[in-house]
Amino acid sequence: MTGKGKRERGKVLLEVRDLHASVEGREILRGIDLTVRAGEVHAIMGPNGSGKSTLAQVLAGHPAYTVTAGRVLYEGHDLLGMAPEARAREGVFLAFQYPVAIRGITNAYFLRSAVNAIRKHKGVEELGPVEFMDALEEKLKAIGWDSSYLSRPVNEGFSGGEKKRNEILQLAVLDPKLAILDETDSGLDIDALKTVAQTVDKLRRPDNATVLVTHYDRILTHIEPDVVHVLAGGRIVKSGGKELARELEEKGYDWLREEAVVT
Amino acid sequence: MTDVPDRTAPYVADFEAFARNGASGAPDWLKELREGAIGRFAELGFPTMKQEEWRFTSVAPIADQRFILAHAPGSPGPSGTPVGLPAPSDIERLCLGAGPRVVFVDGRHAPTLSTPADLVGGARAGSLAAALRTDAGGELARAHLARHARWRDSAFAALNTAFLADGAFVHVPADVTLERPLEVVFVSTGRARSEGPLVSHPRSLIVVERGARAAVVETYAALSDGVYWTNAVTEVVVGAGAWAELYRVQREGPHSFQVATTHSRQDRDSYLGLHVVTLGAALARHDIDAVLDGAGAELILNGLYLLGGAQHADHHTVIDHAQPHCASHEFFNGVLAERSHGVFTGRIIVRPGAQRTDSKQTNNNLLLSTEARADSQPQLEIYADDVKCTHGSTVGPIDQMQLYYLRSRGLTPEAARSILTYGFGAEILDRMRHPVVRDRLDRLVRERLA
Structure with a gap:
């Protein structure tokens, strides 16, 4: 890798401008500005209730959130005008903070359906069950899973850690351009955290980007972010390099909240 | 009269x-x-x-x-x-x-x-x-x-x-x-x-x-x-x-x-x-x-009803734990379309002396139309004290969170609905032990839901 200063900056993948969003009439996001370029990893940190998850869900298209102002461009296109499935097909992926269980549907069937929906969209031939399993083998190994997880219903009866790993498996299999990880690190033991971080790190390429939404800096010791943002009161109140994360861990969020009120 | x-x-x-x-x-x-x-x-x-x-x-x-x-x-x-x-x-x-x-x-x-x-x-x-x-x-x-x-x-x-x-x-x-x-x-x-x-x-x-x-x-x-x-x-x-x-x-x-x-x-x-x-x-x-x-008997009671039109189906089950150390696991799922009506009654009796009974009952109903209806009634009659009995039932339309989750993975709303509906059937089919029979029934269920 070339040094950071010399590296050519990638093209803009995501551009968020003055984004306001509310849920059940309550405004959560109050003017978010964020630019993510290809090849970058951004960390979005902030206290509980600051709007981190809302931002992640709005970008993925959660129907419960209403965008009241602002715009979001993804590869130059209006992201907010796209249905959730259209965003996924164009390469946006959200690892859910609370992954959803689906009764009766095996993980293998679910993953293959998702992969094939995207392949079909791209005009690539869909994968049969056998080809798909072959393609999956390596990705399973990367997250330290055996194929028994594939025959279990999606997230049903999974522990918290298993659910998070399952999100990372989906990330690895779907290979998105823009991955948003919503507190994927919370609730993981140190080994699971390392596995998740390594998998994410391995997927880093000059043509994709990752937005890590997190409460703690733990995961950032394994995945080095290019930019750290602090979200408070529905706005990004501070952005900086990776050293900002450490500062937050030491000083907490209170000093920023005061700052946000002042500005 | x-x-x-x-x-x-x-x-x-x-x-x-x-x-x-x-x-x-x-x-x-x-x-x-x-x-x-x-x-x-x-x-x-x-x-x-x-x-x-x-x-x-x-x-x-x-x-x-x-x-x-x-x-x-x-x-x-x-x-x-x-x-x-x-x-x-x-x-x-x-x-x-x-x-x-x-x-x-x-x-x-x-x-x-x-x-x-x-x-x-x-x-x-x-x-x-x-x-x-x-x-x-x-x-x-x-x-x-x-x-x-x-x-x-x-x-x-x-x-x-x-x-x-x-x-x-x-x-x-x-x-x-x-x-x-x-x-x-x-x-x-x-x-x-x-x-x-x-x-x-x-x-x-x-x-x-x-x-x-x-x-x-x-x-x-x-x-x-x-x-x-x-x-x-x-x-x-x-x-x-x-x-x-x-x-x-x-x-x-x-x-x-x-x-x-x-x-x-x-x-x-x-x-x-x-x-x-x-x-x-x-x-x-x-x-x-x-x-x-x-003593020691085990029962799996596993049912699926897929109804449409003006169909009415009533499943009335009674599981009688007459002896100790028995296990019964009951699962009934219903998928109800159009104006259909599904009824499930699950009565579980644990007789005096049927200690260490392990009994579980669930009934989940998916309503595919606003005119479809499901009635679900558990009835537990427990006359022994050292038993484990659980029951639960749900009635409702397709879960919006599940739908969104699948859409966020690239599936159209139609494909997502179809998968979620099939899941109600697949959950029951998965408990069938005979692979050939299960596969044939799986095909029957898919045909019905298509």
């Missing part, structure tokens, strides 16, 4: 003709049983919605019609006249496996469509009427018939017992293992007489003796969309240490009625997987009475 016409009278009259003619060759114990049963039917009468057990299901469409006994004395039956028998390919289509089969047409055994009754190890799968004519079969039938089904409490089971003449007779002797599932097929032609549509009363007895292993597939199906009524009773006896699976597939015709009782009794350390798939009939009521009557 006087202004209500007596709906039972025509059946009592039919019984008298039946007892005089076709049934007169029966052994005395059977004659007595039938006499007692018709008397009980006349006493009970057709149930009404005022009765707790029937509060969601009206049997008026059955009671208000005059159904003619499909095999009235002297009438030409499939065994008498091969003319009018369905083609073997029609039966083939309805079978779920490649095992031996016993086929009934309008309630009567059709030997030419069936495989020979004698199987390996002295096992038998044939007609009850034929078995009653033999010494060994007669003894076995006498030991079990009507000993298990609670016909004294049910007008329909009593009526079936009164007209008890034929049905499947499956006997698997001790320690015999049957590799392939036995197939019992009841087809209705949907043909009517000038006096009215037909009713058949199939009566089956399945005995899996100590240490034996067997799977039986029981299919009810129609060859046309005519009006008819099937009033079936099946008794299943599972001996000590035996392992049995009964798959019961109801795909009766769209204008038909089905009322049925499946009664099982398990001895100690036995396993019974009772799988129910309900797809057909305009009006269906299925009573399942499962008795765990030996």
